[in-house]
Amino acid sequence: MPKVVFNRMGCIGCGVCSSLCPVFWQMSQDNKSSLKDSNEVKPGYYELEVSPEDVECNRNAADSCPVNVISVE
Ligand code: SF4
Known part of the structure; x- marks a missing residue:
């Protein structure tokens, strides 16, 4: 399964x-984004397995993030 990886500490809240x-990303009250339903795999790092049809949406987010804290593997 494809996996979305998010380094939340680096998020600048754009x-x-x-x-x-x-569907996958939502701004939180601390002014950073959150990857919905993801697991914190180490402090500040979140991962979520997604179905193949959800890769494009998340890849668009990854490609457009100005600080490159989202990746799709
Ligand atoms: S695009 Fe990047 S910097 Fe902007 S809110 Fe999302 S994760 Fe944070």
Whole structure:
């Protein structure tokens, strides 16, 4: 399964990911984005397995993140 990986500590809260892919990304009250339903695999790092049809949305978010803290593997 494809996996989305998020280094949340590096997020600058621009909101692009939640605009492009709101099914998976949502801005939180601490002004950083959150990857919905993901698991924190080590402090500040979150991962979520997604189905192949959900890769494009998350890849758009990853490609548009100005600080490159999202990746799709
Ligand atoms: S696009 Fe990147 S910097 Fe902007 S809110 Fe999303 S994760 Fe944070």
